Amino acid sequence: MTQTVAQLLVEYLEARGVDHIFGLCGHTNIAVLAALEKSSIRFVNTRHEQIAAHAADGYARASRKTGVVLSHLGPGLTNAATGVANAALDSIPMVVIAGDVPSHYYGKHPHQEVNMHADASQFEIYRPFVKRAWRVERPDHLPEIVDKAFHLAESGRPGPVLISVPMDIFSAEARSTLFDRVKANASAYQKPSIDDTTARTIVKTLLSARKPVMYVGGGILLADAAQELRDFADHLGIPVAHSLMGKGALPDDHPLTLGMTGFWGTKYINDSCRNADYVLALGTRFCEADCSSWEGEYTFNMPPTKLIHIDIDPSELGRNYPVEIGVIADLKQALTVLNRVARELLPQPRGNESLRQEIAANRKQFKSSNAAAEASAQFPMRPERILADVRAVLPRDAFITTDVGWNKNGVGQQFPIYEPGTILTPGGYATMGFGAPAALGAKIARPDRVVVSLVGDGGFGQNPAVLASAVEQNAAVVWVVMNNLAFGTIAGLEKAHFGTTFGTVFRHNDQPYSPNFAAVAKAYGVDSVRIESADQFKPALEHAVSCGKPYLLDVIMENAPVPTAGHWNIMDIYSPGRKVSHVST
Structure with a gap:
């Protein structure tokens, strides 16, 4: 039995658990739209591709699933670019599937082709901000590319990927078994954790620190590790400051929440971080506005403050501040181990009541202002x-x-x-x-x-x-x-x-x-x-x-x-x- 590649693609997306696709029509992607008509996947029709990309981004954040965007070639793909780049900078998993010019017209400059520096090169536009961009050359290449795309979007530091598909490949007939091999692949892979020896070193360091602070970014939320963060902060009695993207990782009415640092942070919050002897940073890239342009007299002063930094992305470790201990790990996995080790080393939680009262007084004063x-x-x-x-x-x-x-x-x-x-x-x-x-x-x-x-x-x-x-x-x-x-x-x-x-x-x-x-x-x-x-x-x-x-x-x-x-x-x-x-x- 044969079906169009577009139909087989939609069946694969259904099997993967995709339930919404955000996008806009064009002559290069209507084979996919036709296949979606009878699908369980709901197509969210938009009037502009930037809306589609931002909506898919919001969907991914709220659902903790990968956002999927369907785009037309040329101006459709460039319209979506701002929304896709926004998702990239905020580490949001997204798969963009775009129609492309017919493969047999490469180099002839067909309607809406981007070919200023190379033939059929629209996928090159996304290279600076997606984790990877593919152009599909043959129907039998698509299954492996789509499967890789979802895994790459969701693994490590999440982010968008692009699959550019010539319109004739969407309409090509293929055997119904085309996607069978990748359907058997695991839909998600196990994530890296932290070893007990490193966890003990971190916990002992924090327990002996004079004024430790935890600093959390959006990586905590991406890793679904908010509860593990809360358990760790409560047990060790360590205050938690956050970046803009880390807001809400610990509730704003939690007694150990300091608040947002940097330009829009208060003096109390910034001073708490600047005067810390150790900062445990979790899932943050130390952005400029959050760090007062990295000038040591305002928010973070490292050194002399020493930094322990855990992140899934190795490129973030040591980039803006030198680290004493740098760990590449998934935050949910790492905090699970840290919580277990903390309870072994400190059986009873450390209340730190005086600090809680100090935070509460500062919060009350700011509210009254x-x-x-x-x-x-x-x-x-x-x-x-x-x-x-x-x-x-x-x-x-x-x-x-x-x-x-x-x-x-x-x-x-x-x-x-x-x-x-x-x-x-x-x-x-x-x-x-x-x-x-x-x-x-x-x-x-x-x-x-x-x-x-x-x-x-x-x-x-x-x-x-x-x-x-x-x-x-x-x-x-x-x-x-x-x-x-x-x-x-x-x-x-x-x-x-x-x-x-x-x-x-x-x-x-x-x-x-x-x-x-x-x-x-x-x-x-x-x-x-x-x-x-x-x-x-x-x-x-x-x-x-x-x-x-x-x-x-x-x-x-x-x-x-x-x-x-x-x-x-x-x-x-x-x-x-x-x-x-x-x-x-």
């Missing part, structure tokens, strides 16, 4: 009031997506996350336009959970067509557009350092301007409201969350900077020797 803004009745609304009302309305396990600007930086600093993995934010690439479609993917992955996207007007304006997909999928996402009529964070920087907001503030006829996003949402068939007072917002959000339908709230907000005592040396680049802050005056 924002109290007036969180309760402010002014309109346009204070951003702190928006965040406080959102947190008050949402259940502990609600998913939050952010974009960039106040909704990312302010959330990282001020918005408590209580369940690991429930904040989805564009960390490494900081991609404007991520938050709105990522929420769609998260809701499709977890229809049982509340999903709210906190997104600026600049970010939402990037991909408003996500609303159409939400209507088609009956995905009850709530979008809160924090609308300051500007690319607000950049406007503040430009004003502070150069005395102007040129190109950063939205104006029409020399007046502040914004599209009416509530009206835009209604045009797509999404219920919406434009908030006209601070007291209107919270009940409107409660209704939006409870109505069970896609909903948008357009909230006019004051363009105020995220307050911080932290450091980022872009300030010194803008204004060398002047010590100008990020706050415009």
Whole structure:
């Protein structure tokens, strides 16, 4: 019996447990779409490939499964590139399957071919940011390539891969046994752990340390190791600071949670890390903003602070700070061993009550410093009031997506996350336009959970067509557009350092301007409201969350900077020797 390669591919994806594919049609991939029509796999149709990639990213984070994207060639593939690169920088497993030009037309420059430097070379575009890019040359090569692609996307440090398939191969007839060998392959491989000798060395070092700190990144969440982290911190009584991507790995109301470090961290959190004698780093790459541009007087000072670093990716060890002990291991496996060894060496947990009280007092003081803004009745609304009302309305396990600007930086600093993995934010690439479609993917992955996207007007304006997909999928996402009529964070920087907001503030006829996003949402068939007072917002959000339908709230907000005592040396680049802050005056 023979079938098309596209049909056999879809059957393989079904057998692998793929239940959603995000994408957009084109003449090179309609053989796959036709095969999906009768499949158990649900195709999520989007209006732009960047939406498809971000939605697949959000789906992968919320479901802990690999996101799958189906793309057309040429402009379809380049449209998706930003979303795929964002997934790469945040280590999100993703398989991109793209149609390509017919193999018998290589070099003839057929419709939409990319061949400026080599014939049929569109897959080369993705090489800088995917773990691997394949171009399929023959139908019988596809099974092995697809199987390798999923394993590579999911193994080691996760990330996206690309499979570029000429359209004639999708339509070729092949025997139904084509994929039989790879279907027999294990769908997942065992991950590396840590040996007992190394674990004992680490635990003994931490037990004898004067002021140890654990510093966790998004790798904890990718490894599904939040519970193991919590057990280890509780038993040894060690405080936990985190990067932006590590937020929520330990709940923000846990008594040992310090908070986010770096530019948007508080002085107390940064000083706790800088004054530590040992830092145990877990699944972090020590990003610039999280580490105050790696300048030792602000967040981390290594040396003299000594570093123990555990990561699945060997390239991260010793890259930004020298390590005393470097371990290549899966964090869930490593922490399982560390927890067992810790209990052997220290049978009873170490309470460290004085430290817990110190953290609680600092947390209370920081909360009180924002109290007036969180309760402010002014309109346009204070951003702190928006965040406080959102947190008050949402259940502990609600998913939050952010974009960039106040909704990312302010959330990282001020918005408590209580369940690991429930904040989805564009960390490494900081991609404007991520938050709105990522929420769609998260809701499709977890229809049982509340999903709210906190997104600026600049970010939402990037991909408003996500609303159409939400209507088609009956995905009850709530979008809160924090609308300051500007690319607000950049406007503040430009004003502070150069005395102007040129190109950063939205104006029409020399007046502040914004599209009416509530009206835009209604045009797509999404219920919406434009908030006209601070007291209107919270009940409107409660209704939006409870109505069970896609909903948008357009909230006019004051363009105020995220307050911080932290450091980022872009300030010194803008204004060398002047010590100008990020706050415009």
